[in-house]
Amino acid sequence: MNKRIIVGIADMSVSTSQDTELVTYALGSCIGITVYDPLLRIGGLLHIMLPHSFKSKPDEEVNPYMFGDLGLPLLFDEMLKHGAMKVRLVVKIAGGADRMQKKQVFNVGERNITFVKEFFHNCNLKIVSEAVGGTRSRTVIMDINTGKVIIKSPGIRELEL
Amino acid sequence: MKDITEVVKSIKKLPPMPAVVNKILRIANDPSTSAKSMIKVIELDQNITANVLKLCNSSYYALPKKVASLSDAVVYLGNQTLVDMVLAGFSADMMGGESNGYLMKSGQLWEHSVTCATLAKEIAKAANCSDAQIAYSSGLMHDIGKVIMDKFLAEEVEEISKKAEKEDRAFDEIEKEVIGFTHAEIGAMLTREWGLPEEIINAIKYHHAPEEAPEGSKVVYVVHIADALSAMFGFSSGIDGLAYDFSATALDVLGIDEKQLYSMAPALIETVFNATNMLG
Ligand SMILES: [Fe+2]
Numbered sequence: 001m002n003k004r005i006i007v008g009i010a011d012m013s014v015s016t017s018q019d020t021e022l023v024t025y026a027l028g029s030c031i032g033i034t035v036y037d038p039l040l041r042i043g044g045l046l047h048i049m050l051p052h053s054f055k056s057k058p059d060e061e062v063n064p065y066m067f068g069d070l071g072l073p074l075l076f077d078e079m080l081k082h083g084a085m086k087v088r089l090v091v092k093i094a095g096g097a098d099r100m101q102k103k104q105v106f107n108v109g110e111r112n113i114t115f116v117k118e119f120f121h122n123c124n125l126k127i128v129s130e131a132v133g134g135t136r137s138r139t140v141i142m143d144i145n146t147g148k149v150i151i152k153s154p155g156i157r158e159l160e161l
Numbered sequence: 162m163k164d165i166t167e168v169v170k171s172i173k174k175l176p177p178m179p180a181v182v183n184k185i186l187r188i189a190n191d192p193s194t195s196a197k198s199m200i201k202v203i204e205l206d207q208n209i210t211a212n213v214l215k216l217c218n219s220s221y222y223a224l225p226k227k228v229a230s231l232s233d234a235v236v237y238l239g240n241q242t243l244v245d246m247v248l249a250g251f252s253a254d255m256m257g258g259e260s261n262g263y264l265m266k267s268g269q270l271w272e273h274s275v276t277c278a279t280l281a282k283e284i285a286k287a288a289n290c291s292d293a294q295i296a297y298s299s300g301l302m303h304d305i306g307k308v309i310m311d312k313f314l315a316e317e318v319e320e321i322s323k324k325a326e327k328e329d330r331a332f333d334e335i336e337k338e339v340i341g342f343t344h345a346e347i348g349a350m351l352t353r354e355w356g357l358p359e360e361i362i363n364a365i366k367y368h369h370a371p372e373e374a375p376e377g378s379k380v381v382y383v384v385h386i387a388d389a390l391s392a393m394f395g396f397s398s399g400i401d402g403l404a405y406d407f408s409a410t411a412l413d414v415l416g417i418d419e420k421q422l423y424s425m426a427p428a429l430i431e432t433v434f435n436a437t438n439m440l441g
């Protein structure tokens with residue numbers, strides 16, 4: 001049995017332990033981003049809630065993992081710190097569900113997806129596979145040994161990203 | 162289609178709402194109610210008292226000292242929070258189980274409900290709603306109908322969920338079509354049986370269609386938004402996920418903008434998440 005590291009809401013984890021899996025539960029509009037260096041077998045998982053950071057009060061301390069614009073660079077930093085190389089990174093994303101999209105309000109999922117895609121486009125990294133949009137919640141499980149990423153949603157068969 | 166009289170039977174079979182909860186709801190809004198008289202009422206129910214103390218000592222409230230009695234709890238948390246906790250403790254018993262109909266793990270419906278209640282209270286304050294307590298109670302109870310719907314749904318749930326996805330229609334719409342009634346309607350029937358205040362019953366009944374509610378109450382809009390935010394940020398209530406319509410007028414009715422919500426909801430939800438062992 002693999003050890004499980006749970007990545008919470010607005011949280012991140014990077015691991016080099018081959019007997020470990022990183023898990024983040026029940027992504028709704030949030031996005032889970034997995035990156036993996038297959039050569040060194042290092043994996044990272046970030047769970048963001050919103051694309052852009054802001055402060056409600058000027059002196060407020062924000063959790064950087066809550067936001068795409070602050071969290072994604074930190075995910076890279078942490079991966080590189082462990083020896084991963086950017087050119088080798090395999091990127092996968094999941095989440096970004098929304099309420100029914102008839103009215104174009106409350107579309108955090110869609111805005112998250114757009115932001116994350118643009119971010120990786122700007123740093124010349126391809127997103128190799130994705131499970132985004134729709135209305136179902138998703139749980140993401142990443143195996144550090146293989147880099148395999150599994151998505152589970154209630155009511156449908158699990159799929160490999 | 163299922164027979165509604167079967168639902169009525171299941172409602173009658175449920176244990177009645179503890180007298181304590183009803184009493185607390187009635188006296189909570191009376192400013193002349195003293196902490197002492199409230200404690201006296203709560204103490205009548207051992208189960209609820211135990212749950213309240215567990216909640217007090219959970220990481221959610223991060224109190225500096227262990228709370229050993231209800232009077233300690235009032236000192237630290239105040240009357241209003243104590244009322245919240247009585248309701249949360251009661252609903253943990255009601256909603257703590259797993260669900261085969263909506264495919265929820267045990268505790269999932271309760272977590273969704275507590276998240277929704279916590280957000281509803283803050284949204285009510287932000288929208289200058291007179292009654293944040295009613296918003297909290299309504300948020301906590303909004304999906305209570307799922308507890309009953311569960312067994313009526315179990316066989317058809319895949320069909321409903323597939324249909325909703327394929328036809329791009331809301332889950333409750335298909336519930337109505339296939340089963341004959343929705344979890345919101347059943348929730349309203351159940352809480353009417355329990356004798357809850359009309360405003361809470363309406364908030365439950367119309368939480369997926371606030372425009373259809375009798376005019377005057379903003380609470381139904383508050384709960385509608387809080388429910389959506391809970392599911393968006395990771396506390397969904399099962400297979401239905403986010404497959405519901407969002408009211409285009411909800412934000413206007415309350416006079417709050419989306420940005421305002423995003424500046425408060427994520428932090429609140431993070432707090433709730435970190436306390437998922439609230440009753441563990
Ligand atoms: Fe609902």
Ligand SMILES: [Fe+2]
Nearest residue numbers: 303304388398
């Ligand atoms: Fe709900």
